[in-house]
Amino acid sequence: MITGASSGIGKEMARALAAQKFDLILVARNENALEKLSREVMSQHAVQTRVIALDLVQDDAPKTLHAQVSDIDVGLLVASAGIDEMGPFLEKDYADLRRMIRLNVDAPTELAHLFGSNMAAQRRRGKKRTGMILVSSLFAYQGIPNFAVYAATKAYVLTLGEALTAEMKKNGVDVLTLSPGLTATPFAEGLEMNAALLPMIPQSPRRVARVGLRNLGRKMSVVSGLLNKFYAWENRLIPRSWPVHLFSFLIGNAMKSYQRSEEKAKANKARA
Ligand SMILES: NC(=O)c1ccc[n+]([C@@H]2O[C@H](COP(=O)([O-])OP(=O)(O)OC[C@H]3O[C@@H](n4cnc5c(N)ncnc54)[C@H](OP(=O)(O)O)[C@@H]3O)[C@@H](O)[C@H]2O)c1
Numbered sequence: 001m002i003t004g005a006s007s008g009i010g011k012e013m014a015r016a017l018a019a020q021k022f023d024l025i026l027v028a029r030n031e032n033a034l035e036k037l038s039r040e041v042m043s044q045h046a047v048q049t050r051v052i053a054l055d056l057v058q059d060d061a062p063k064t065l066h067a068q069v070s071d072i073d074v075g076l077l078v079a080s081a082g083i084d085e086m087g088p089f090l091e092k093d094y095a096d097l098r099r100m101i102r103l104n105v106d107a108p109t110e111l112a113h114l115f116g117s118n119m120a121a122q123r124r125r126g127k128k129r130t131g132m133i134l135v136s137s138l139f140a141y142q143g144i145p146n147f148a149v150y151a152a153t154k155a156y157v158l159t160l161g162e163a164l165t166a167e168m169k170k171n172g173v174d175v176l177t178l179s180p181g182l183t184a185t186p187f188a189e190g191l192e193m194n195a196a197l198l199p200m201i202p203q204s205p206r207r208v209a210r211v212g213l214r215n216l217g218r219k220m221s222v223v224s225g226l227l228n229k230f231y232a233w234e235n236r237l238i239p240r241s242w243p244v245h246l247f248s249f250l251i252g253n254a255m256k257s258y259q260r261s262e263e264k265a266k267a268n269k270a271r272a
Helices: 006-021 032-045 060-066 093-126 148-171 205-215 226-232 241-271
Strands: 022-026 049-052 074-078 132-135 173-179 221-223
Touching: 006 022, 006 032, 006 074, 006 132, 022 032, 022 148, 022 205, 032 049, 060 226, 074 093, 093 132, 093 148, 132 148, 132 205, 148 173, 148 221, 205 221, 205 241, 221 226
Parallel strands: 022 049, 074 132, 132 173, 173 221
Antiparallel strands: none
16 A cells, blocks of 8 residues: 555555555545556556545544555555645744644554554464555754754654564564655655755655665665765764754755746746
């Protein structure tokens, strides 16, 4: 079962898993995109799929999802659905931040709880291995000004995932937390900053999905990409405040550059 399967990393996870002959439950809001993906993987890999169009921000959405697949022993959960709300903390509408917290924090936590219990039961019935991949972010590794709440949601996922890896080992559940850096998906394209100014090398969602699947059952958590790994690692050697200040400068700069080009485009449009 993959949440966020209609796009980006979740979609590539679905393609990679279908290529390995996994039957899929595809979850996101955009039903058309899910149906299209479903037709693609069914025709290319002869797997079975179930499409579930669901807004995971809604009250009780994880329970609804759990009920909708009660006839299936879900052996692998990939929790990829996520959004960001960037911008100065005090300028954000709190309702938007709350929606993000529900999607990025509440939903994966409840899904891990509901499906983790099923997975433990599968183990008791003799199934050897089940697994979960929780998608966090490189931004989880330090506070990120202008992404304060987003980065905090991802730090939560990282900490949750690490603990669950150790806790659920006895239940035969492999838990991996996958932390992508900048990845070329609609998520990154929608950021209101000039990401080209950041000292980061964007990865393809296909590559990130592969890194996740390859490391499931091998590691507790993985940062995708060599440079991203370096950023996460060097944080451990320097005072916690340093990377926060560095990101404050880098992101502030990238946001100003974006705002300047938006203003220029507006002015050009008005002149035309
Ligand atoms: N791209 C990056 O640079 C980057 C970096 C670090 C971490 N990440 C993390 O990677 C994960 C996947 O992001 P992505 O880059 O693949 O972005 P994406 O292409 O925008 O995909 C996000 C997915 O989440 C789903 N989603 C959004 N709101 C939802 C809701 N309310 N209910 C159910 N599903 C919802 C979207 O589907 P619908 O719109 O159809 O609902 C879509 O399938 C996220 O958790 C993100 O935080 C991304």
